Amino acid sequence: MEEKTESRRRVLVFFWLRLAGFAVIAALMLSYATYVLTPKSDFGICSMINMYRQPEDSVDVLAVGTSLTYAGINTNVLWSEFGIASYNLCSAEQPFWVSYYTIKEVLKTQHPRVILLDAKPSIYERDYTKRGRTILSTYGIRGLENRMGAIMACVEKDAAMGYILGLPEVHSNYERVKLNDFVFPPDNGGRGVDWKGYIEMDEIEHHQRPSLVLNSVRRNMNDREEEYARKIFEMCRDEEIELMLIGIPNPDYAVDHMYYNALWSIADEYGIGGINYNTLDERFGLRFSSDFADWQHLNVKGSMTFSRKLGEDLKERYDLPDRRGDAAYVSYENCAKDWYDKYPDFKSSGMKGM
Numbered sequence: 001m002e003e004k005t006e007s008r009r010r011v012l013v014f015f016w017l018r019l020a021g022f023a024v025i026a027a028l029m030l031s032y033a034t035y036v037l038t039p040k041s042d043f044g045i046c047s048m049i050n051m052y053r054q055p056e057d058s059v060d061v062l063a064v065g066t067s068l069t070y071a072g073i074n075t076n077v078l079w080s081e082f083g084i085a086s087y088n089l090c091s092a093e094q095p096f097w098v099s100y101y102t103i104k105e106v107l108k109t110q111h112p113r114v115i116l117l118d119a120k121p122s123i124y125e126r127d128y129t130k131r132g133r134t135i136l137s138t139y140g141i142r143g144l145e146n147r148m149g150a151i152m153a154c155v156e157k158d159a160a161m162g163y164i165l166g167l168p169e170v171h172s173n174y175e176r177v178k179l180n181d182f183v184f185p186p187d188n189g190g191r192g193v194d195w196k197g198y199i200e201m202d203e204i205e206h207h208q209r210p211s212l213v214l215n216s217v218r219r220n221m222n223d224r225e226e227e228y229a230r231k232i233f234e235m236c237r238d239e240e241i242e243l244m245l246i247g248i249p250n251p252d253y254a255v256d257h258m259y260y261n262a263l264w265s266i267a268d269e270y271g272i273g274g275i276n277y278n279t280l281d282e283r284f285g286l287r288f289s290s291d292f293a294d295w296q297h298l299n300v301k302g303s304m305t306f307s308r309k310l311g312e313d314l315k316e317r318y319d320l321p322d323r324r325g326d327a328a329y330v331s332y333e334n335c336a337k338d339w340y341d342k343y344p345d346f347k348s349s350g351m352k353g354m
Contacts, residue, residue: 030166030167031166032184033167034139034166034167034170035184036177036181036182037167037170037171037173037174037177037181038135038139038166038170038173039135039136039170039173039176040180040181040186040187041092041136042188042189042191042199043067043070043090043091043092043136043199044091044092044133044135044136044137044140045135045136045139045140045186046140046186046188046189047070047088047089047090047091047140047188047197048089048091048102048105048140048141049140049142049185049186050185050186050188050193050195050197051087051089051106051109051110052109052142053185053193054087054109054110054331055328055331056109056110057109057110057111058085058110058328058329058331059085059086059087059106059110059112060084060085060086060112060113060114060320060321060323061078061084061085061086061087061112061113061114061115061116061314061320062086062087062089062103062106062110062112062114062115062116063086063087063088063089063090063115063116063118063197063246064089064090064094064099064102064103064115064116064117064118065090065094065099065116065117065118065120065121065246066090066091066092066093066094066118066120066121067090067091067092067093067199067296067297068118068120068248068250068296068297068298069088069090069116069118069120069246069248070088070090070091070197070198070199071198071199071200071201071293071297071298071299071303072248072249072297072298072302072303072306072307073086073088073116073198073248073303073306073307073310074198074300074303074304074306074307075087075088075196075197075198075332075335075336076196076198076335076336076339076340077303077304077307077308077311078307078310078311078314079196079323079324079332079333079335079336080336080340081308081311082311082312082314082315082320082322083321083322083323083324084311084314084315084320084322084323085323085329085332086196087196087197088196088197088198088199089102089103089106089197090118090197091133091136091137092133092136093124093129093130093133094118094121094133094137095121095124095126095129095154095224095225095228096121096224096225096228096229096231096232097129097150097153097154097224097225097228098129098137098138098150098153098154099117099118099121099228099232100153100228100231100232100235101138101141101146101147101149101150101153102137102141102146102150103115103232103235103236104146104149104235105141105142105143105146105147107239108143111239111241112241113241113242113318113319113320114241114242114243114244114314114318114320115236115241115242115243115244116244116246117232117243117244117245117246117274118246118248119245119246119247119248119256119260119263119264119274119276120247120248120256121225121229122221122225122229122256122259122260122262122263123255123256123259123260124222124225125222126222127222127224128154128155128156129154129155131169133154134151134154134155134163135163135169135170137150137154138150138151138154138163139166139170148164151163151164153224153228191335191338192338193331194331194332194334194335194338195335196332196335198303198339200299200300200303200343201293201294201297201298201299201300201303202293202299202300203293203294203299204290204292204293204299204301205292205293205294205295206288206289206290207251207288207289207292207295208251208288209288210251210252210253210254210278210288211254212253212254212257212278214257214279215257215261216261217258217261218258218261218262218265219258219259219261219262220262221259221262221263221266226262226266229263229266230266230270233266233267233270233272234270236272237270242318243272244272244273244274244275244314244317245263245264245267245272245273245274245275245276246274246275246276246277246310247260247274247275247276247277247278247279248277248278248298248306249277249278249286249298249302249306250278250292250295250296250297250298251288251292251295251296252295252296253278256278257278260276260278264276275313277306277309277310284305284306284308284309285305285309286302286305286306287302287305290302291305291306300343
């Protein structure tokens with residue numbers, strides 16, 4: 001009798017082990033299928049996945065925000081000319097609720113001295129995030145709690161499960177899958193692991209300097225954008241991280257001005273400062289005729305001009321070390337060298353012969 005009982009026990013143990021093994025294998029296969037079918041756009045998922053590949057506590061300045069940030073803050077200039085170890089963790093049209101959860105995730109492995117927060121989301125009026133932007137902004141987050149938090153903030157509750165599971169939202173992408181979609185981690189648009197999140201915009205679009213009468217009139221932000229902006233302010237205060245609001249130059253700024261006023265007013269409540277580079281009397285050499293790729297984004301030439309000014313201001317405001325020559329920061333040197341090698345003449349951005 002005891003032998004039969006023991007035999008049945010062994011059978012049950014093996015059954016549950018096989019079942020558990022099958023469940024693990026199935027979960028891994030579904031996760032990989034989701035990864036393959038997820039668009040590997042560098043303006044979203046790639047910059048988040050690549051963050052996990054950075055050496056721990058190696059980012060001194062973390063820039064978080066929208067496409068204005070990843071196109072405007074040239075991490076290669078900040079490194080080569082100032083020795084600033086910076087990283088752009090951005091995604092297209094990134095709202096403050098995504099910024100909040102990505103910062104929370106980054107703080108697991110990094111403790112930046114300064115976080116640069118893009119002011120652009122203050123103008124967004126939608127309560128939730130578009131489907132494609134939700135995928136690009138959240139599917140790269142590895143931590144389950146922050147990934148789910150970001151998804152739940154991006155979409156309405158009755159739509160969240162498909163995004164949480166992942167595959168239901170990307171399964172139709174199979175027709176667009178390419179060979180490099182199977183590679184893990186992604187190749188970051190061919191930039192490799194040393195990439196620090198700066199994305200080049202090569203076009204030139206001619207603009208006139210905005211005609212703007214500066215005023216203190218405020219236009220109320222979307223309630224949810226304000227809620228998460230405050231959460232970011234409080235998180236940085238609690239983590240004792242310097243937070244700097246940043247208004248990146250764009251030709252369409254006159255439309256944004258009253259929203260930015262509202263955001264700066266809220267930041268004042270927390271003693272948080274920043275620089276709105278759209279309102280400076282002296283434009284530090286930025287040319288609206290040649291330095292923009294479109295109606296919002298700086299091109300390569302513009303990013304260099306702007307990042308030189310930003311680097312000067314960061315060095316003046318904060319005690320940031322010059323990391324050049326430090327073997328622990330060789331990936332920054334490699335990133336900058338590779339970038340300058342690829343853009344020797346800046347032909348597409350009007351910088352030939354520089």
